[in-house]
Amino acid sequence: MASETGRVVIVSGGAGGVGLAITRRFADGGDQVFVVERHEAHGNIAPHLNEQISFIPADVTDEASVSTTLDDLQTQTGRIDVLVNVVGGYMAGQPVHELPVATWDAMMQLNLRTAFLMAKHAARLMIPRDWGRIINFSARAARDTAANAGAYAVSKAGVLALTEVQAKELLPFHITVNAVLPSIVDTPANRQAMPDADFARWPKADEIAQVVQFLASDAAKLISGAGIPVYGQW
Template sequence: MARSVIVTGGFGILGQAVAQAFAEAGDRVARIDFAPGPKEPLSGALDIGGVDLTDAASTQAALDKVVAAHGGIDVLVNVAGGFTWETLEGGSIGTWARMQSMNLITAATITQLALPSLKASSAGRIVNIGAGAAIKAAAGMGSYAASKSGVHRLTEALAEELAGSTVTVNAVLPSIIDTPTNRADMPDADFSTWVQPAAIARVIAFLASTEAGAITGALIPVTRGG
C-alpha cells in the first residue's frame, strides 16, 4: 500500500535523491521547500514551495495540502537545513541563531505539527538529518555542529516521548556529502571518499520501512561513498 511521505528540503540535492527513492518505491511523495520551485521535476510528486518551516502557520498550511491530497502522513524526512563555516572570532553571533533556525527549528516545527497525523499512521516514521561533524566540532564548525547536535537531541528525546506509539524517530549522520556545492568549496578534496546522496537515501528508506520498526532513537553514521 502506498504511503504518504513528506520530504522537507525536497528541492535540494539530498532532498531530491530521498524523494526519488520513495517515489520509485511507489509511495506518494510531497516535497516541501523554502525555494519557490524545484530545479528537477519528480513525476507524481506534490511540490509545495515558498514554505518557511520556522513559521507555524506556513508549515501547517503545507501539511494541510499534503493531508488533503494524500490522505494523511506516514513518513516525515527532515532534510531542510543549511551549512556555514565560520570561526567565532571572525564571525557573527547571528550565524549561530541562523543555523539553529535552519537546522533545528525547521525540524522541530514541522514535526510537532505533523505528529497527530503520524501517530494516526499504522507505522509512522520520522527520519532527521544530523551530521557526523556534530559528534566532534572542528574549527569553524561550531555554529553548524551545535545546531545539528540539537537535531540529535531532538531525535533522542522524541523517540522516548513516542515510545508507546506506532511512530519511530531516527537520524542519519552523514559525513561530507558529494554535492556540486561541496566540490566547489573543497576542490582539492578526494571526492571518492564522500558519501553519495543516493546512498543516504537508501538508509533513510530502510529506517522508514516496516522492517525497521524495532529501531528508534538511533543516530546512524552514513560515511561510505556508496
C-alpha cells in the first residue's frame, strides 16, 4: 500500500481545463505530480508550477513516446503510484451517415488510444509493485448518447469498457481502475463555447478533482471497474 502522500502521480492532460485542478489537488496533498502534455507551451502552467509539479512533454497517442516517458519516470522515481488519464476531447456535428472517417479516427485517437496506451504501460510498471491506481476520463455521453455525436460517444464508451476489462485483469495486483463520467464541467473553454449557459449549474473542475483524488486514496480500495457519474445538477 502506498502512503496517502508523497506518491508519484501522472496526470496526462494535467494542464488542461479539468487536468490543472487535478494536478493542483494532488500537489497540494503532498504528492509528486508529473504532468504529461504534447505541447511545450503547456509547461508554462505557472503560477501553479512548484517543486511538487514537473512537466513532461510527450504525445500520448504515440506508443514509443508513452513507453519511454513512463520507463524514464520509473527510473527517476522508482515507482508510479497513480495514473490519471485526462487527455481527451470533443468533436460532433454530423449524424453517423455523414460522419467523416477523419472525425471518427480523431475521436478514437484522442479519447481511446491515449487512455489505452497510458494504462497499458503504467500497469506494466505498477504490477511488480503490487499496487496502483488508474483513473480514466469517460463521459456522460458514453451512457446517455446524443444524436450527431457518435464518434465521441463510442470513444468514451470504449474508455468505459477498457476500464472494466483492465479492472478485472489487475485485481490480483491491488491495482484499481475506475472512470469518471463528466457531463459539462465549468472550464474556460465551455464558458466561451456556451456564454449564455447557467455556469452555476456546472460542476467546478476542482469538484471533479476531489472525486479523482478519492478514487486514488486507500479509502477507495474496494472500488474497481466503476464508471462514476459526476454530472452535478446539469
